[in-house]
Amino acid sequence: MTIIVLDSNENSREVIKSYLEELGYEDDVKEFSDYSAGITFVKSLEMPPIVFVDISDESLIKQIENLRLLTDKIAVTSTDYSTDTIVKAMRMGAREFLPKPVLKNDLKHVVEMFSKPESEREVSASKIITVYSNKGGIGKTTIATNLAAELAKATHDKVALVDLNLQLGDISTFLNLTPSFDVAYVIKNLINKKEGTLLNAFEKYKDSRLYVLSDPNYIEQSESITPQQIESLFKVLKKSFPYIVVDMSSNIDPNSLKILDCSDLILFTTIVNIPAIRNAQRCLNLFKSRHYPNDKVKIVINRFMENDEISSDDIETALSEKIYWKIPNNYFSIMESINKGLTVSEVNANSNITNSFRNLASKISDDIVEASIIKYRI
Numbered sequence: 001m002t003i004i005v006l007d008s009n010e011n012s013r014e015v016i017k018s019y020l021e022e023l024g025y026e027d028d029v030k031e032f033s034d035y036s037a038g039i040t041f042v043k044s045l046e047m048p049p050i051v052f053v054d055i056s057d058e059s060l061i062k063q064i065e066n067l068r069l070l071t072d073k074i075a076v077t078s079t080d081y082s083t084d085t086i087v088k089a090m091r092m093g094a095r096e097f098l099p100k101p102v103l104k105n106d107l108k109h110v111v112e113m114f115s116k117p118e119s120e121r122e123v124s125a126s127k128i129i130t131v132y133s134n135k136g137g138i139g140k141t142t143i144a145t146n147l148a149a150e151l152a153k154a155t156h157d158k159v160a161l162v163d164l165n166l167q168l169g170d171i172s173t174f175l176n177l178t179p180s181f182d183v184a185y186v187i188k189n190l191i192n193k194k195e196g197t198l199l200n201a202f203e204k205y206k207d208s209r210l211y212v213l214s215d216p217n218y219i220e221q222s223e224s225i226t227p228q229q230i231e232s233l234f235k236v237l238k239k240s241f242p243y244i245v246v247d248m249s250s251n252i253d254p255n256s257l258k259i260l261d262c263s264d265l266i267l268f269t270t271i272v273n274i275p276a277i278r279n280a281q282r283c284l285n286l287f288k289s290r291h292y293p294n295d296k297v298k299i300v301i302n303r304f305m306e307n308d309e310i311s312s313d314d315i316e317t318a319l320s321e322k323i324y325w326k327i328p329n330n331y332f333s334i335m336e337s338i339n340k341g342l343t344v345s346e347v348n349a350n351s352n353i354t355n356s357f358r359n360l361a362s363k364i365s366d367d368i369v370e371a372s373i374i375k376y377r378i
């Protein structure tokens with residue numbers, strides 16, 4: 001495994017190099033003060049290297065994007081460890097952030113982590129984001145599909161979109177896909193297989209980083225799926241996908257509870273009317289009784305309209321929760337996208353609803369990055 005150090009400061013290059021030597025990597029390290037020479041060297045390598053790239057000077061952040069095309073093992077070092085800088089770097093494709101002066105232990109952790117095969121990497125970094133409502137027809141599939149597509153763009157990472165609405169799944173229709181495999185097939189055949197085989201069971205959405213796993217074709221196949229199998233499916237998916245977006249049914253049954261329990265983030269979706277909000281209250285009580293951590297459940301209002309008779313304040317008071325996100329009502333864009341089997345950004349790149357999904361994806365990925373920053377001594 002080659003380790004590249006890109007840093008224009010001679011002193012910090014020396015420090016990193018000497019630590020890496022002490023850790024036994026002396027034959028693997030190459031250092032560059034000139035970034036373009038370093039990137040040219042990375043291009044010449046057969047295997048993607050680990051790269052430590054210094055971005056203390058803010059203008060260097062864009063180099064991450066160039067490197068990201070060549071390797072996904074990028075760790076950023078910087079004297080500036082403001083949340084803003086870290087989030088920007090992570091968004092560009094850095095995987096790890098090391099505040100300067102770099103500590104030997106942090107370097108050790110990063111090199112060891114990157115040296116593991118992808119399937120053995122820390123699965124805790126992977127997040128299951130589930131769009132849920134205990135009422136049907138609220139917009140779960142619309143949100144899950146468009147959010148997943150935008151997350152793949154915003155994070156430059158692989159995103160799985162999994163249809164766990166096992167009997168009435170719509171994702172393949174929403175994206176006009178004819179998948180060869182489905183959730184039932186993966187559960188039965190692939191759970192113990194290798195990553196490559198698993199990825200083949202997904203339908204890649206066009207030229208994106210979005211991978212779709214559809215619901216089973218036959219109702220009998222979905223009836224035999226158990227909560228234990230769903231848990232094992234998630235374990236396998238977490239090894240391959242940094243983000244897993246889940247669409248599901250509005251039923252509360254053992255499979256649904258397992259999906260909700262396993263989720264890292266639940267986007268609990270409601271619309272603005274009294275019956276929907278009453279149902280939301282009941283469901284939030286259920287989540288409380290299951291002792292979900294405070295930041296696991298976020299309230300999303302779909303089909304939001306300014307000047308609605310029921311105000312956002314009223315909703316927050318009724319639910320005793322802050323609203324996390326509001327998605328505007330835009331019937332025509334949504335219907336056009338569903339009818340054409342495209343994402344809303346593909347049919348209407350500049351509409352208010354496309355912006356809403358794009359900004360929601362950025363907010364979620366930023367929140368996840370911010371939560372992970374506490375891993376380091378900042």
Ligand SMILES: Nc1ncnc2c1ncn2[C@@H]1O[C@H](COP(=O)(O)OP(=O)(O)OP(=O)(O)O)[C@@H](O)[C@H]1O
Pocket residue numbers: 133135136137138139140141142143165170248249250302303304327328329330331332334335338353
């Ligand atoms: N933001 C929006 N603006 C306007 N219409 C919307 C919006 N979101 C969803 N819809 C409409 O609501 C309908 C139902 O959406 P969707 O199928 O995503 O809901 P669902 O919660 O997944 O339903 P089910 O419970 O049947 O799975 C869509 O056909 C679309 O017409």
Ligand SMILES: [Mg+2]
Pocket residue numbers: 140141142165170247
């Ligand atoms: Mg649906």
